[in-house]
Amino acid sequence: MTMPTTHAFDTAISLSDNDNGHFAGHTTPEYANMVGPFGGVTAAAVVRAISRHPDRIGEPVALTVNYLAPVNDGTFDIAVRAARTNRTNQHWTAEVSQDHGPTTTATAVFGVRRDAWSDTELTMPDAPAPETLSHTTAPEMVPWMRNYDMHYVRGGLPAESEESASSTTTLWVRQRPSRVLDFPALTAISDVFYPRVFLRRGRMLPAGTISLTTYFHVDGAELAEQGTDYVLASAHAQRFARGYFDQTAQIWGRNGTLLATSHQIVYYKD
């Protein structure tokens, strides 16, 4: 007899509701990064905390997560607060903290979508089907990457000393084992790219996301239509400037739906 098991992602973002907007979570070794947990899973936990708040209306429209300090292994508290509820949207603030103080601050906008003229102006990057591309095995020191099937179209993990003139990475990605795409999962995928400076410089160097902003372009029903399929994720940097670079990214459904656009600023030392 096969017992249904909980997906490691659901375990990683599992929260106890401690009332008054406080949710308790626990880091898991599966989503560890080189220092602290994968930033994407922390962002996903914030989305989950807000989604579970009894006062929440609508679905995620925008999220900004600031990474103040690494989250230590162990328990953490997420405090969320509805700063304002309007007719069709709601503004949230959130703070993740541990015994040593705040580790993460965030703001979010949740909203209700309705019929309106709509259009996708961006063009989906050309990419052969994921099944025709080789799977990348995640490096040993980055445990969280093993939770994703990644098939790089271009801009894969750089070989040592191979500089690139472009910082663009495009890959097909889905959770491993497969899991239906929802807002926490899409949030985490918006941070799935290794630092752009590695690609440009052809080597790993100290780098870490300081602030991540994701805009969601679909509602839960459109997201669920993606099922467990791959999404096409593409990212590039615009400027590397004396210790900080920016990254701008798009996440596309295989059916051509632009699910999310995302931006981040990253600290680097070189």
Next chain:
Amino acid sequence: MTMPTTHAFDTAISLSDNDNGHFAGHTTPEYANMVGPFGGVTAAAVVRAISRHPDRIGEPVALTVNYLAPVNDGTFDIAVRAARTNRTNQHWTAEVSQDHGPTTTATAVFGVRRDAWSDTELTMPDAPAPETLSHTTAPEMVPWMRNYDMHYVRGGLPAESEESASSTTTLWVRQRPSRVLDFPALTAISDVFYPRVFLRRGRMLPAGTISLTTYFHVDGAELAEQGTDYVLASAHAQRFARGYFDQTAQIWGRNGTLLATSHQIVYYKD
């Protein structure tokens, strides 16, 4: 004898330090928008409040401002707090409030830049010199626009019923009267674009920024090198999705320096 006068922008972001991280400001008619003040000037006031805090180190690296409700004419309070101070960067939260409650929340990262490999990957849009382009007279109902000299390269204010296939606007812009570019001014300019949906639909309709994120790529000295010259500002939308669209923008110095990249999500009704 000519008396030196205070620039309207400096008046608009003038703050009294009320201690304990509270700063008091006052809206000014010069920076009024159709409802409440220009979002860019509110963002600029937040940057100014953090900059004036005695604990502040470094200069702006990232800023996210969420617009919860219009700021009413009159006084407002900006409460700023250093959530965490690291070796080379500092994380801030801010909240603008009035008697009726919070109107704006924000997070910011300030940091110290240092020597590191740097590169601008983005290409500056082609544009003829601002002096060769006609000046756009701001519409009567948008007072704040009169504080800027705007010379549209492409994507100017649309003529009635003229739809456009592209949401891209590129313009030369500087403060009027001229004023040396600093971080509050650059912050405000990152919100200088009229809503992209007007351009696509060829008409004005209800629209307003919900969340604005700006990444700064220069330090104060590099910024001051721009003097009072025009900057080239370019913005486009990626997706319009059932009531919310995103906008991504770049602000270039005339000398080819990418000063800032900026993103926002905008509510619209159509």
